[in-house]
Amino acid sequence: MGERQRKVHGIMVCLPFQGHLNPFVSLALKLASKGFAITFVHLEFLYRKLRDAHHANETDVDFFSGARELGLDIRFTTMADCFPLEFDRDANFPEYWETMARDFPALADEFVGNVVSSEPDMIHFLVTDTIHNWPAAVARKYNLVNVSLWTQPALVYCLAYHWDLLEQNGHFPCKDDVEEEIKYVPGVESINTKDLMHYLKESQFGSVPTRMMRLVFEQAKTADFVLQNTVEELEPQTLSALHKYLPNYAIGPLNFSKNLPTNTVTKSLWSESDCTDWLESKPPASVLYVSFGSFLHTNKQVLEELAYGLVLSEVDFVWVIRRGILGHGETSLLPTGFQDAVRERGLILAWCDQIKVLSNPAVGGFLTHCGWNSTLESMWSGVPMICYPFEHDQPCNRKLVVDDWENGVNLCEDYGSLDREQVAHKIKSFMNEGVSGKNAGRVRQVMQNAVEIDGSSERNFDRFVKDLEAKIHAQN
Template structure:
């Protein structure tokens, strides 16, 4: 077994919030002696830069990570973010056959390797491709264990009349194993009535049906954050909390290029600001919003009088309009605000000048805020973000809610920001964030829970590969 050649084919979802942890999982597996073929969609490679190989530096350090691309059947210039539904209809229809072809060709080109498949849980096709090629099937969930457990028990939600949840209904869901009571208003958008016909709900239903055939499920969280949920899930299938992988020790973080946009450097501007005085504002890499939301938020920031860095990525408006801000906003914020199209979020959050984070509550952003000990103002927009807000505010207690209701009001925003950045409550929130940061650092130590779980996963994975190989050999005989 010691001389076996393990080769993981890894395929992430083509979105920044999934790519980041997947890249670090690839580094982690390679650091344990696995050969990795990391597969990007051609459209992602195109965004990174046509000559880009995100692992070239990691290879120079001795890690065996190969890089490949697969097309999704759409032209490179097609705007996949703006036309999300159309993109995912094509992905559901055409991508599985492309992956099947890629995997078959890879295995035929070098049959001496012991291959396995490591894919995003959002993909339903591994349940078909893995058994076809006798591959061990590893599913990687890049979000919280809570947002895995709810759709994992889809049948219980249906049985209790909570799938789909009526949009305005507020009832407690208290029957999901390992999950504390959660109100229907806090569940993910694709479980609600307004989202039931979307391609996301269709894809999720197929994916969570398929994941029940996975050999292993990895979670980009740590046991200390969601112990009951993770323990309950482990009773059904082998589940391992191995995160947050983005911060794993002794990996070549600086050697990996995985940002889909050019990053502005905010360091000089932040250097001119007092400690903990700046509010960092970002809605992440994928979510779209409306002109009304952006205008109310812009005026709210101005009225608050708080210094801020605001990330407004290209294409953030659901309408496709290029101009997201009120006319003259740039002139009004001189000295008080800095608006950038993208930045290195960890670098900004870890700057001493930053005191808070107004965020959509995406899981990567939540982990990064936690890692830097920065309290959050939560403004979830879609998908898993309302459930993440519940965890941040009620369970982990290092954030506050921006507003209630669907429409933002500039005066309400200003009061919330002023109270958050200057009130005595900020210190309490900061203390809770600091505790979480310490717990995260401990989990990632060599004897920490996430490191132990990853080592256990690797041992179990190798044993499973040997079992599959033996079974196949018996079947051939």
């Protein structure tokens, strides 16, 4: 069999978090739809969490069963990480990622090696999350083309890519209590130091996230291709600058890619509540949706001030408060009497289908932590945002939403503690007076145009596929 007749097979490994899982599943379907064979690798503990959340058996949580019925060559499998299944990874986050950074590369090496040796008639390539620290070495060892998927905005990638430049200019580690404008990073016209990722800050120096991300971006520069889950028209300057350093393709928003096999299997790691009936009892654009995402923790002061602020605002709202948001062992999340105070105008949920809620006509705003998935979903739905970022990429995302795209407002002027009176004023003016969101429709149209057949993201994806095939066959 000639080289060009051999099936090309992608081995895909994402990070074990909801915000990474969603775009990875969409990318797997896009690649399979282009004729590639795909093996999608899930960590065993996450697979069990998914199955338990939906009281499902093994066949019920295969993301790709529908795609296979349509003839796509896409497999779903699991592998172990460094801990037993019963180990609480969320409650022991630093220990978990310290160990993963040290020990998981060997497991990944063994897993990929077994896949390659078991399918000798295929040409293999690797697709992994940029935040993994092992793909460069494994790709070299097995002579695999190395594709990196970045699940945050290009702005964050660009800043981390130029980590050494920040260090040379005294902005790594960046002083927590000093605000300065940075205007020397290629592709970034200007950014205030308060909007940098938390792992670049002085208070995080030496922490697990800082050490991991430094290592990750030292190795990321060796990737053969970088896929960006963003839209070319939204970050043109940054993407153009990055393209001078590496093959870089804006193919987002992946979760809204068109012409893919319908995925009827939920990817949610939590059991979802349906609030459609409640929303449909409310007037158009009258409800504020509140959620701080699938991963980060906050503190009781934030929840209490936000709760009292919602009471004082007199605005209808849906508030998602997932289990564990205050850390483990904390059971009392809201002030006594809060739910009685809001009665019919407030709905508290443990989890929901966020896209379904945001696309409901009753929802007129989103109070968000500015995680990138949440940001993309809100913009896609044409819902303006009240931004309250926590850490990681979220301050950068806030800058894009509020300062660059004018598609939202800040909940407060710094990232510190909340005041209920200020929260109430911001929510009331935002929902009742249309303080922001003037560009929500424009941004939504830009995103929707990008995923059309002739849109920028689809053109970029087709260009990536062509370049990937050429690279694979040249290397094999």
